[in-house]
Amino acid sequence: MNIGEYETTTTLKNDTVYQWVEAVERNQNNKFILQIVQPDISQEITATIMSYFDKLQAVRRKGIWIPTQMFSVTEYPLILVYPYISTVPLREALKQIPLDVDALKWWYQASERLHALHNKGIVHGRISLNSFVIAADEHLYLTDFGYAPVLELGLEVLPEYQQILAPEILEQQLVTPAADIYAFAKTVVSCQPELKKSEWYRRATDSNPKSRFQRIRQLFENLKEELSSDSDIEEKNIAKSPKEQESSIIPKYILEVKVEPSEAGKIIGGGSYPATEKVSVKAIPSSGWKFDAWSGDLTGQGNPTTVTMDDNKSAIALFSKLPAKKHFTLTVGVEPEDAGSVRGGGNYEADTQVSVIAQANSKKWRFDHWEGDLCSSENPTQFVIDSHKSVVAHFVKVPNIEKEPTATIPGWANSPQTSEQNVNKPQQKQGPSIPKWALPNSPQAHLDAKQQESETPQTLDSPLDLPSDETDVTQTKKNDQAVLPSSESEQGISYQKTKLGKAFH
Structure with a gap:
């Protein structure tokens, strides 16, 4: 029989978990010992065995014969390779x-x-x-x-x-x-x-x-x-007569074990035992079965339990079938179909907590809510499945909002302390606060402006409108006298006649 790169030559021993064989490495004829995990051993047990041998590698001492390699093939879940020692x-x-x-x-x-x-x-x-x-x-x-x-x-x-x-x-x-x-x-x-x-x-x-x-x-x-x-x-045994030695022999009794129904499980503890020895027996149900009680020379529902071997005895484990567990289907969908996808659909055992996750296909879409047998806007979300269910993830388009154009502030308008990155940020006012009277729209500001206007020489827009250089032009109204506004007396403000200076020199 060939196992990987090894050809087996002799079977050394065989049990329910392992078989041990001598083998040679093909094309080299180097001898090895292979410890092979039986094909019917589950993946869970095989993984536990691998973990155990990983820990065993930490023991580096002469006299501890441990494997130096392990691998798996299609026929066997795990093969451990030992160096050959005579x-x-x-x-x-x-x-x-x-x-x-x-x-x-x-x-x-x-x-x-x-x-x-x-x-x-x-x-x-x-x-x-x-x-x-x-x-x-x-x-x-x-x-x-x-x-x-x-x-x-x-x-x-x-x-x-x-x-x-x-x-x-x-x-x-x-x-x-x-x-x-x-x-x-x-x-x-x-x-x-x-x-x-x-x-x-x-x-x-x-x-x-x-x-x-x-x-x-x-x-x-x-x-x-x-x-x-x-x-x-030893001295007492030598001094004994053959009859006394015979009477000192402890008899053995057989504990026979049986499972009903036969396919429902197994019992650990059967075999031959010395008289008066207390033996532990344990019933292990197969998948889909449960242990109910003992029969034969054992009674009760204790598991494991003990029996005293004072005679040949039998232990019968009674099992019953567990009710079949229901399974339900969770169907998932997307609306619109091209907007995204949903994970979590499939077949589940009853009362299983299921998680569903909706994911958009692009940035153009976003998840909105669930419909069908699930009403929620949470994503992901969970629920317990107790019947056949269908859920649909609804997506909506993300609106394409155009940004309003923003004015670009020229560099000369930035204060020395303001970088381009902070142009659009509001700046805190520096220095003392401006009094109300200094604001452009205050009444005092209007009055000051008019007073300044009356004191400042006016320049005409065109030299064609000017009289001769020697002529004084005087504003006249009602015999060349300016009329004061009605609020003059209230505000204590006087208007004066103004002479235009020379427009050209």
Whole structure:
């Protein structure tokens, strides 16, 4: 099978989320390990996985086996590329050494790898013996990444991993470093079952995350003390008779799970468990369904819930179909048709809040109002769609107002302090204010003008109208006497006879 520039050669493992394969780079024959996201994984989960591996790149330490490249192809949403390392599983290495003390070096390296991970705020999420491999130089590598993000989303896990997952993951999808500590202790005990009755194991797997060891290094230090001390557990097992040993074997019971109807959802929690163990089960509805209640050996509507395994039991999750949600169409229009456009039309689920925006095609038009099933002048505007609706955006033409011509003030008319940019701005008057008497239209001004006229020699418009140079011309009226106006006595003003001076010299 060809995936991008790689040709797969061997399938290593396969589960509901990933498949792991060996591959070679075509034309170069360099070997790689590919971690391939299954084709049916949704885009939402794939995006969460990508974000997780982006954070993982911050861990730069030997012993953390992380991908160096990721890409997607048509058939698969995401492919992660790891450099090839020749390794053996930790499980195989532990079979070849005495576990009481020699196993400590591997548990130490494993705890240090997790410590480096937790220091960067990253959780592995699914620690097991399969998470550790040993290279030829006897360095232990932590691998099998990528399950923390899918566990947080409630994706179903394989039954064999449910026994090592912390209860807060199964019940609340809460993936924290405390969950890694829980799973690490379970992993150690799977190889060294004599530790199951120890105080170290009890504390490491406490159902309350806050009661566990708070750091992975603290967990290892306590494990080292437990393994280095004289073990009463082993001595008691050796001293027991075969009959006593047989009676000490804890029986296992099966929890069978079933969904009704079968297509309505799924249940997390089924499998084989030791007697008296409390098991968490959770019903997850498919799209369009809802969980109603439990049946079988479980009752009630609690979800998730727990069952005590004191016998073989069954848990049946009952689901019912949700009513189909209505959808409505929003049709949009423009009046006039060439004035603009409207965004927001389409098909919407009932009771969705919809936003519509009207936009003019040019500066010649402007939005005015909405009509149809929407009466408003706001733009944009929002409303809740509860039926098929039609809205029309009305535009009006922007009037073309011609500017009135303005007179141009010549440069000489500008005061020194006034620039051309301020010609049309009103100027504040400078200096003292002008008294009323000095205004051109005041009565006093008229009188002063007449008085000045009487005192100033008058010059005729034409020399042809002049008498001889030696002749005095006198204004005469009624025996050469000027008649005073009727207001003369009131204003105290006298008019005098005026002699014209010589017009020409």
